[in-house]
Structure formats: C-alpha cells, structure tokens
Amino acid sequence: MARTAEYNLGPFTFPRGWFLIAKAEDATDKPIALRYFGRDLIMYRGSSGRIAVMDAYCPHMKTHLAKNTTSYVVTDGKQIDGDDIRCPYHGWKFGPDGVCNEIPYSPASIPKAARIRSYPAREWCGFIVMWYDEEDNEPQFEPPLLEQWSDPKWVHWKIDDLGEIACHPQEVVDNIADKAHLGPIHGSTDIGHFENVFDGHVMRQSTITGNVKMPGMRFTNETFYTGPGILLSRMGGMMDSFMLVAHTPIEDGTVKVWHGLTAEAANDPPTEQDLQIVEMFQIYSRDALVQDFEVWANKEPCFEIMQVIGDGPFGKTRTWYKQFYNPLSEAGNYNVDGKIITKGTLRDAWPEKVTDAAE
Ligand code: FES
Ligand SMILES: [Fe+2]
The missing domain is CATH 2.102.10.10 (Rieske [2Fe-2S] iron-sulphur domain)
Structure with missing residues (x-):
C-alpha cells in the first residue's frame, strides 16, 4: 500500500x-x-x-x-x-x-x-x-448531471459494491488515460480514436473501438471524471447507456469502488424483457471493470510510469489530478486544459458530441 x-x-x-x-x-x-x-x-x-x-x-x-x-x-x-x-x-x-x-x-x-x-x-x-475538502470550502462544482436518471425510459442501475482494495486512487485514475490496456484487458480491437480532453475539474476520454467478442461492430465511448472520484461513461453501440465507476478513499492508500449501469430501454415504459437486457448489460459491464480491478488489487504502486510512445497522456492526467490535493488557491498551477490525441488513433473521426452531461 x-x-x-x-x-x-x-x-x-x-x-x-x-x-x-x-x-x-x-x-x-x-x-x-x-x-x-x-x-x-x-x-x-x-x-x-x-x-x-x-x-x-x-x-x-x-x-x-x-x-x-x-x-x-x-x-x-x-x-x-x-x-x-x-x-x-x-x-x-x-x-x-x-x-x-x-x-x-x-x-x-x-x-x-x-x-x-x-x-x-x-x-x-x-x-x-x-x-x-481539507480546507472545508463550499462545493466548487456539482456532481455530474445525469438528466436521464429522471426519464422513465431509462432503467436505473443496480448498485454493484466491489469492496475495498489496497490501491491508491491515483492508480485508478490513471486508467482514463490508458489506451494500451484496452486490448489486453477489455478485448478492444482496432482502436480508431483515443482522445483525452482536460477541462478544469473534468477530464474526458473518447474512444471508438471494435471488440473481439462482437466482430464487425464499432463502439463509441465517452468517459469523464467530474472531479476526482466519480466517473461516468456514455456508451453507444448496442444501447445508449451510462456506466458508473466511482471510488472513494477510505484510508491513505485504500479505496472503495462502486459500479452501475443505467440504460435506455427499447420500450416506454420498459418491459420485463428490457429490464433483463439492461441487467445482463450491467453484468457484462461490471465484469469488464473487474478485469481492471484485479490488476489494481494486485499491482505494486507505480510512482513513475515508464511512458512509451503509444501510451496515453499519463503525465498530464497525474498533473490534472494534483489540483485536488492542493489548496484551492493553488489549483490553477495544475491546469493542463486542452486536448491530447494518442498516437496512432486518428483513423476514426469523432462523431457529433455524444454527451454534454458533465458540468
Ligand atoms: S453529550 Fe456528553 S459525550 Fe456527547
Ligand atoms: Fe479499464
């Protein structure tokens, strides 16, 4: 730890x-x-x-x-x-x-x-x-606005409590910049787009990939942290959905992790079958997160990433993350606002904006 x-x-x-x-x-x-x-x-x-x-x-x-x-x-x-x-x-x-x-x-x-x-x-x-907030300031931003939550067509997530791991949250946050794990861990193929955008307290990742399990299909994901602990990922492809991955520090060096998946049903109101489909999709999504989780739970801490060409922007991500560990008056010193496209992923242009859900 x-x-x-x-x-x-x-x-x-x-x-x-x-x-x-x-x-x-x-x-x-x-x-x-x-x-x-x-x-x-x-x-x-x-x-x-x-x-x-x-x-x-x-x-x-x-x-x-x-x-x-x-x-x-x-x-x-x-x-x-x-x-x-x-x-x-x-x-x-x-x-x-x-x-x-x-x-x-x-x-x-x-x-x-x-x-x-x-x-x-x-x-x-x-x-x-x-x-x-160690300085006890009033909230400086809001939790992500998930408008779909109040839409009856959207099936709510069933909360997966993945428990506690002896892993510093930095190692969890690194994942949003990690292009090269998508193939080995999640079965992504043919990564045609991998882009990160830093924007104040929000950090985004947009990807377009295939997957070994579903040849011929393309998946668009827009994933974003709203602050350091709440990640949502809007996933297109089979159905419109948001995956939640949230982590909260327990002690210095341990975190608790939750997962959920909310998706738009085919029918309004959702049928029994719609509920089953979303539940299956959530299990599929949770199993993908568990693949990351297994690595986090067993790795040694990594203080310096041995960055190579083709890796995503780990350094900028770690700088972005520092804003939350410093007094508010100094958070601006860690501003890395801008867009990074990881090498070799320019083949697919990003379609029109997938979501504006983050504040
Ligand atoms: S009121 Fe006495 S300990 Fe709380
Ligand atoms: Fe991952």
Missing part, C-alpha cells in the same frame, strides 16, 4: 470533491457509522429528508454518535429529532450543520467549541454523495 505523499500529489492526504459514500436507502432516521478519508463519520436522514454527514464523535466527551444501542436516547426512538441528532451519552443535540443547539441539563450558554465538523451531502442517482 502506498500513501499520497509517495505520489507527490500535494499537501493534502485526500482529494477535494464529491464522493459516493453509501446507498441512498442506507440514509434513514437510524444514524450509521461510516469510515472514509481516514475518519470516522456518521450519516442519517432528518425528518425533512435532509441528509446529514458529520464526524462521529461528540465534542463533549467523545462519544460515538452512531454506535450505541442501549442508551434511552436511542431506545426511545428519539435520537433523530427533526433534522437534529442527540448524543447517546448526555443528550446534547446537534443540527445537521454539526452545531450544538441544546444542552438539556445545563443553564450555561452553549460553548462555541460545541460543534462537530459536518460535510455537504445529498442524494445522487441512488447514492449518497458527500463533498470532502
């Missing part, structure tokens, strides 16, 4: 951005414990529907807010009070912003330090996402 400092990414241990942390259905009026960004966190859904994510420990005497089953605060079913949460130990109450707003037994005014670090969080496409 390698740490962020060994990749020379910047002063922050974890990148700034939106990250998946749980399935939306896991956010209820029962707070749950989570662990990401090297921190113990809690999450719950207030009675207004608001999602709260904050550090796990009460500032009074450091009680874990979500690891209690026996306190009367919990067994009375009143731990979540409106959008607030009560500590199981002495009943201090905190808003979803982490600020203490009631100490039930004390006539003294509430100390200023009686607050818990909280994080912007919301529901996104069947998940809960949170904004992590």
Whole structure:
C-alpha cells in the first residue's frame, strides 16, 4: 500500500470533491457509522429528508454518535429529532450543520467549541454523495448531471459494491488515460480514436473501438471524471447507456469502488424483457471493470510510469489530478486544459458530441 505523499500529489492526504459514500436507502432516521478519508463519520436522514454527514464523535466527551444501542436516547426512538441528532451519552443535540443547539441539563450558554465538523451531502442517482475538502470550502462544482436518471425510459442501475482494495486512487485514475490496456484487458480491437480532453475539474476520454467478442461492430465511448472520484461513461453501440465507476478513499492508500449501469430501454415504459437486457448489460459491464480491478488489487504502486510512445497522456492526467490535493488557491498551477490525441488513433473521426452531461 502506498500513501499520497509517495505520489507527490500535494499537501493534502485526500482529494477535494464529491464522493459516493453509501446507498441512498442506507440514509434513514437510524444514524450509521461510516469510515472514509481516514475518519470516522456518521450519516442519517432528518425528518425533512435532509441528509446529514458529520464526524462521529461528540465534542463533549467523545462519544460515538452512531454506535450505541442501549442508551434511552436511542431506545426511545428519539435520537433523530427533526433534522437534529442527540448524543447517546448526555443528550446534547446537534443540527445537521454539526452545531450544538441544546444542552438539556445545563443553564450555561452553549460553548462555541460545541460543534462537530459536518460535510455537504445529498442524494445522487441512488447514492449518497458527500463533498470532502481539507480546507472545508463550499462545493466548487456539482456532481455530474445525469438528466436521464429522471426519464422513465431509462432503467436505473443496480448498485454493484466491489469492496475495498489496497490501491491508491491515483492508480485508478490513471486508467482514463490508458489506451494500451484496452486490448489486453477489455478485448478492444482496432482502436480508431483515443482522445483525452482536460477541462478544469473534468477530464474526458473518447474512444471508438471494435471488440473481439462482437466482430464487425464499432463502439463509441465517452468517459469523464467530474472531479476526482466519480466517473461516468456514455456508451453507444448496442444501447445508449451510462456506466458508473466511482471510488472513494477510505484510508491513505485504500479505496472503495462502486459500479452501475443505467440504460435506455427499447420500450416506454420498459418491459420485463428490457429490464433483463439492461441487467445482463450491467453484468457484462461490471465484469469488464473487474478485469481492471484485479490488476489494481494486485499491482505494486507505480510512482513513475515508464511512458512509451503509444501510451496515453499519463503525465498530464497525474498533473490534472494534483489540483485536488492542493489548496484551492493553488489549483490553477495544475491546469493542463486542452486536448491530447494518442498516437496512432486518428483513423476514426469523432462523431457529433455524444454527451454534454458533465458540468
Ligand atoms: S459525550 Fe456527547 S453529550 Fe456528553
Ligand atoms: Fe479499464
């Protein structure tokens, strides 16, 4: 396992951005414990529907807010009070912003330090996402806008939780620039187009390829990161679909990975058969990601890629990725905006723009 400092990414241990942390259905009026960004966190859904994510420990005497089953605060079913949460130990109450707003037994005014670090969080496409930022700035961009999610013709993904691997997220992000793995790992043939575009916090890859399993067919993919942790890939060819690959740091040097696939059904509303087709397509897509995953889970960390002609733009990708590990005021030093076409992939011109889904 390698740490962020060994990749020379910047002063922050974890990148700034939106990250998946749980399935939306896991956010209820029962707070749950989570662990990401090297921190113990809690999450719950207030009675207004608001999602709260904050550090796990009460500032009074450091009680874990979500690891209690026996306190009367919990067994009375009143731990979540409106959008607030009560500590199981002495009943201090905190808003979803982490600020203490009631100490039930004390006539003294509430100390200023009686607050818990909280994080912007919301529901996104069947998940809960949170904004992590070591400087605690407000979100600087939005999670990707997936308009199709609210279109009844689009079949929602079933969430694949691929678990945790001891692999630094840098190694996962490298993949978006990696032209030469497409053949050996995914069975791509005849790569007629491989282009990367860097655009602020967004990075894109567009490809046109064949595949060994489906001779004669051509596939267009437009894949993009919106920030450092959420990747969507719009896939044309057999059906219009988006693949999701998301990764969230747990400790310095480990990540958790999720996958999903949402696709437009042939019928409106989708038939039982449409649902089965999309489910099969998702399994096919997940199996392709598992092929990457097996490499990530077993490789040694690579601090310097031995770049050769024909490789994609790994160096620029790593520079782009550094913006998220540096103070916002210095993120501009890592601006590599522009387009890179990897050598030997100019045969197929890109058709009209496939997607504008990224903000
Ligand atoms: S430890 Fe939380 S209220 Fe005392
Ligand atoms: Fe891959």
